[in-house]
Amino acid sequence: xxxxxFHHRSRPIPHRCGGGFLxxxxxxxxxxxxIFLLAAGLVLMNGQEGTETAGDRVRATFLAERSLEAxxxxxxxxxxxxxxxxxxVQLGVLGKWEFSGNETDALEGYRTNVTIxxxxxxxKRVVAQTxxxxxxxxxxxxxxxxxxxxxxxxxxxxxxxxxxxxxxxVPVAGSSFNDIAVVEDRAYVVSGAVPAxxxxxxxxxxxxxxxxxxxxxxxxxxxxxxxxxxxxxxAAELRVLNIENLSSPIPLNPPVSVDIAGTPTSLAIRGNxxxxxxxxxxxxxxxxxxxxxxxxxxxxxPLKVGHLAPLLGFDVKGxxxxxxxxxxxxxxxxxxxxxxxxxxxxxNPNSIHNLTAWGxxxxxxxxxxxxxGLLIGCEKNTATSQSPEWYIxxxxxxxxxxxxxxxxxxxxxxxxxxxxxxxxxxxASGRKAxxxxxxxxxxxxxxxxxxxxxxxxxxxxVLYDPVRDRAYLVTSTHVVVLRPGxxxxxxxx
Amino acid sequence: xRLSLLPCAGLHQPKTLRPGFARLCPATTGLRHGFVFLLSVxxxxxxAAATAASLLLLGGAAESTSYTxxxxxxxxxxxxxxxxxxxxxxxxxxxxAGDRSYSWPRGSCRLLQIGTATDSxxxxxxxxxxxxxxxxxxxxxxxxxxxxxxxxxxxxxxxxRCPAT
Numbered sequence: 001x002x003x004x005x006f007h008h009r010s011r012p013i014p015h016r017c018g019g020g021f022l023x024x025x026x027x028x029x030x031x032x033x034x035i036f037l038l039a040a041g042l043v044l045m046n047g048q049e050g051t052e053t054a055g056d057r058v059r060a061t062f063l064a065e066r067s068l069e070a071x072x073x074x075x076x077x078x079x080x081x082x083x084x085x086x087x088x089v090q091l092g093v094l095g096k097w098e099f100s101g102n103e104t105d106a107l108e109g110y111r112t113n114v115t116i117x118x119x120x121x122x123x124k125r126v127v128a129q130t131x132x133x134x135x136x137x138x139x140x141x142x143x144x145x146x147x148x149x150x151x152x153x154x155x156x157x158x159x160x161x162x163x164x165x166x167x168x169x170v171p172v173a174g175s176s177f178n179d180i181a182v183v184e185d186r187a188y189v190v191s192g193a194v195p196a197x198x199x200x201x202x203x204x205x206x207x208x209x210x211x212x213x214x215x216x217x218x219x220x221x222x223x224x225x226x227x228x229x230x231x232x233x234x235a236a237e238l239r240v241l242n243i244e245n246l247s248s249p250i251p252l253n254p255p256v257s258v259d260i261a262g263t264p265t266s267l268a269i270r271g272n273x274x275x276x277x278x279x280x281x282x283x284x285x286x287x288x289x290x291x292x293x294x295x296x297x298x299x300x301x302p303l304k305v306g307h308l309a310p311l312l313g314f315d316v317k318g319x320x321x322x323x324x325x326x327x328x329x330x331x332x333x334x335x336x337x338x339x340x341x342x343x344x345x346x347x348n349p350n351s352i353h354n355l356t357a358w359g360x361x362x363x364x365x366x367x368x369x370x371x372x373g374l375l376i377g378c379e380k381n382t383a384t385s386q387s388p389e390w391y392i393x394x395x396x397x398x399x400x401x402x403x404x405x406x407x408x409x410x411x412x413x414x415x416x417x418x419x420x421x422x423x424x425x426x427x428a429s430g431r432k433a434x435x436x437x438x439x440x441x442x443x444x445x446x447x448x449x450x451x452x453x454x455x456x457x458x459x460x461x462v463l464y465d466p467v468r469d470r471a472y473l474v475t476s477t478h479v480v481v482l483r484p485g486x487x488x489x490x491x492x493x
Numbered sequence: 494x495r496l497s498l499l500p501c502a503g504l505h506q507p508k509t510l511r512p513g514f515a516r517l518c519p520a521t522t523g524l525r526h527g528f529v530f531l532l533s534v535x536x537x538x539x540x541a542a543a544t545a546a547s548l549l550l551l552g553g554a555a556e557s558t559s560y561t562x563x564x565x566x567x568x569x570x571x572x573x574x575x576x577x578x579x580x581x582x583x584x585x586x587x588x589x590a591g592d593r594s595y596s597w598p599r600g601s602c603r604l605l606q607i608g609t610a611t612d613s614x615x616x617x618x619x620x621x622x623x624x625x626x627x628x629x630x631x632x633x634x635x636x637x638x639x640x641x642x643x644x645x646x647x648x649x650x651x652x653x654r655c656p657a658t
Contacts, residue, residue, distance in 0.1 A: 036538035043545035050552025224590025271609030
């Protein structure tokens with residue numbers, strides 16, 4: 001193809017030859033720029049929307065949280081006010097939270113409601129829902145859930161100035177009961193006769209027994225779903241039973257037991273440590289106190305030992321543990337109370353005390369703690385025919401001047417109510433097998449009430465149950481459930 | 494004289510014309526302007542895209558944070574629920590040892606074995622979980638009866654006063 005002829009001209013004619021290209025370029029550029037601009041704008045808007053949505057959600061979260069706090073506050077006033085259903089919450093005229101309608105409108109389109117249900121006995125499930133709607137795109141809702149219980153209420157203690165027998169367990173075959181432990185609504189009572197374990201349902205008062213391999217038992221303690229029993233097996237005194245099924249104890253699989261050198265007499269549990277008291281006064285090399293780690297529910301791991309060897313003649317008849325102190329009831333006429341520091345490397349007593357208010361030769365048989373109180377029960381002094389028990393306040397690791405009271409018969413078991421009003425004494429005497437004494441003023445008020453075991457039996461142990469406001473008296477032949485007289489109170493259960 | 498046309502759109506224009514070729518396009522004007530404009534558009538576009546992407550990511554991050562805040566708040570509520578239930582169980586069972594778990598549709602909580610502390614009745618350690626959020630509470634109880642008295646109620650990073658199970 002031949003090109004047409006052009007006349008040479010001094011100036012180029014750009015408009016004719018390059019104009020089309022430039023226009024395309026400009027249009028492409030503008031189009032690209034527009035696309036970029038559009039994309040950037042969309043992304044900007046999207047990002048902005050994301051930020052705003054995030055703000056909405058955070059604000060809604062705090063509104064829902066505030067509603068839960070409001071219900072928590074209402075629970076503190078009255079657990080029974082938490083009725084099932086949907087509620088709104090708002091501040092009342094007195095500046096206190098109150099339920100109002102079934103939804104609360106906050107400013108700027110937020111609405112919150114709380115829905116209360118009862119998933120189990122004594123438990124309220126509170127679900128706070130906050131919804132918001134800002135235009136078409138910005139709407140949503142969220143939920144926050146919490147469970148509330150009635151732990152802020154006070155467990156009442158009745159007036160124990162008088163007693164009422166509520167129930168009595170007298171097994172058909174003769175038993176020789178020694179000790180008691182309570183888990184949930186079951187009482188486990190060990191016996192010096194076969195079968196060694198008796199199970200009492202404290203709700204229905206149904207009973208059952210469990211034979212620990214034909215052995216007898218002297219002491220029992222419980223933690224979680226494990227029962228620790230001191231048995232008559234000379235090769236495996238301390239045994240652990242599984243009580244996942246509260247009515248049917250079974251040995252652990254594999255069985256867990258410990259051979260304790262000497263004669264173990266008492267058990268106490270503090271946290272995840274089990275303490276064992278022994279009567280080894282005639283064995284200079286054997287410890288009088290042992291501890292085991294029971295944090296692994298399938299094992300007994302030896303922890304520490306304590307010796308009273310330098311003071312031969314001291315046996316440990318009872319143990320109570322509070323804070324970092326293990327308080328030992330010593331069967332000694334001159335030193336009744338030993339105190340070991342459980343944080344030390346050994347359980348050797350740091351101090352030993354002689355409580356000689358009655359001039360005596362009394363020997364301690366039992367000990368209990370509650371709050372800051374420590375109660376020690378003693379053997380009846382044959383010379384003076386007196387059976388003192390001492391009440392001591394533990395203050396910053398030290399002990400106060402003991403208050404004392406004279407019980408009836410050897411005080412084989414003691415227990416305290418957590419409010420520090422009453423001391424419960426089990427006495428090894430037919431008359432006044434249980435005595436209730438005012439702790440607040442031993443000397444002035446003294447004995448408030450007593451209970452004679454019928455059929456005749458001697459008191460072996462007593463346990464005050466703060467959950468039910470009941471006292472369980474363990475006698476040589478039967479178990480009695482006692483409640484305070486007068487108007488029934490509202491205990492914890 | 495016969496002339497051949499030299500294309501204008503190319504980037505490489507010879508500085509001198511060979512015989513027989515004529516410069517049909519202006520030497521620099523339109524061509525260079527379009528090129529610079531295109532580059533400018535690209536540069537501005539890249540900056541705009543980067544800015545927009547940053548904003549998009551920031552928006553996404555804010556949304557993610559808001560979900561985390563929600564889950565974290567929920568995890569704390571579950572931990573509180575565990576303490577609530579633990580306190581109630583401890584008050585109704587003298588031998589209560591802890592070591593319980595509870596679950597909800599959007600999370601769970603675990604109450605460790607009850608721990609001990611000097612001069613305190615019990616230490617409750619509760620761990621609440623919701624999504625990826627985990628919150629832990631250590632509650633030291635001075636007394637359980639007749640009233641529950643709380644000595645301390647702390648959120649902790651790790652538990653120190655309850656035995657590991």
